[in-house]
Amino acid sequence: MSIQIDLSSDVAVVTGGGSGIGEGIAHLLAEAGARVAVADLSAEAAKSVAEQITAKGGTAIGVQVDIADEASVRQGLDAVREQLGPVSVLVNNAAAWAIKKFADTSAEDARRVVDVTLLGTINMMRAALPDLVATQGRLVNVASDSARVGEHSMSVYAGAKAGVVAVTKSLAQEVGRKGVRANVVAPGTTVTPGSSGFIEQVGGADKLARAYPLGRLGAPADIAGAVLFLVSPLSTWVTGQVLSVSGGFTML
Ligand SMILES: NC(=O)c1ccc[n+]([C@@H]2O[C@H](COP(=O)([O-])OP(=O)(O)OC[C@H]3O[C@@H](n4cnc5c(N)ncnc54)[C@H](O)[C@@H]3O)[C@@H](O)[C@H]2O)c1
Structure with a gap:
């Protein structure tokens, strides 16, 4: 006997799907049968990941989207609907950050981080x-x-x-009776192009991994597995939750 997760009736959009964690999520959802739109600020990265998925026998398209720009989000989703159909799985993974002490963070840094990480996620939702x-x-x-x-x-x-978490929980309360589930995955340090600067800054992966009960940093596939669970029929009574995928670093 074996369990199979079949997402072949789903159209999944993964923002930031052109790199790191988003790339891992896009691959795994496609392996489960979903038609995947790899949405990224970089048209080239989106296209490249979509081509890798297609080469493995999956169905994927690359879509250039700046999640911080409402018009770009609308155009991107129209392209997805036209080529793949209505969106049944949305994974908001793209974000922006500034690695600076609060005292050194400018108004411009703050605006950029909030515009992409919080408002961009809200635009997509x-x-x-x-x-x-x-x-x-x-x-x-x-x-x-x-x-x-x-x-x-x-x-x-x-x-x-924190805003993303609160908005997700609030939406989960509003749409649960309509059959929509909304959850959050909270990764610990995961080795990606986006985290390499941070990992170096804190002394390298080996040093950082010593603080993790499971003894290693994350890989994109670790986070993708949790996302797959949350969009699959294995989690039909799970909504409004925050699932920490962090090798036990944070036990909340
Ligand atoms: N890597 C980690 O250690 C870690 C830890 C905790 C949370 N996260 C979260 O995981 C997610 C992915 O991080 P990652 O490490 O894979 O990053 P990454 O930099 O490797 O990839 C991020 C992708 O998002 C895209 N992107 C950036 N701004 C965008 C925008 N405005 N519109 C559309 N796409 C945009 C980039 O082009 C890139 O392809 C982020 O939400 C991040 O905050 C990462």
């Missing part, structure tokens, strides 16, 4: 909500445990991610 309701879809927002415990030198990012 607003634009895709009618599709999610029509398809009884699932939303997964990628946050960070910094939203719950704070993070040295990433205060505005932590605040924006």
Whole structure:
């Protein structure tokens, strides 16, 4: 006997799907049969990941989207609907950060981080909500445990991610009876192009991994597995939750 997760009737949009965690999520959802839109600020990265998925026998398109720009979000989702159909799985994974002490964080740094990380996620949620309701879809927002415990030198990012958590829980309350589930995955330090600067700054992966009960940093596939669970029929009674995927670093 074996269990199979079949997402072949789903259209999944993964923001920031052109790199790191988003790339891992896009691959795994496609392996489960979903038609995947790899949405990224970089058209080239989105196209490249979509081509890798297609080469493995999956169905994927690359879509250039700046989540901080409402018009770009609308155009991007129209392209997805036209080529793949209505969105039934939305994974908001793209974000922006500034690794600076609070005292050194400028108004411009703060605006950029909030515009992308919080408002960008909200833009995607607003634009895709009618599709999610029509398809009884699932939303997964990628946050960070910094939203719950704070993070040295990433205060505005932590605040924006805390906003993502609160908006997700609130939406989950509003749309549960319409058959839509909304959850959050909170990764610990995961080795990606986006985290390499931070990992170096704190002394390298080996040193950092010593603080993790499971003895290693995360890989994109670790986070993707949790996202797959939350969009699959294995989690049909789970909504409004924050799942920490962090090798036990944060036990909340
Ligand atoms: N890597 C970690 O250690 C870690 C830890 C906790 C949370 N996270 C979260 O995981 C997510 C992915 O992080 P990652 O490490 O894979 O990053 P990454 O930098 O490797 O990839 C991020 C992708 O998002 C895209 N992007 C950036 N701004 C965008 C925008 N405005 N519109 C559309 N796409 C945009 C980038 O082009 C890039 O392809 C983020 O939400 C991040 O906050 C990461």
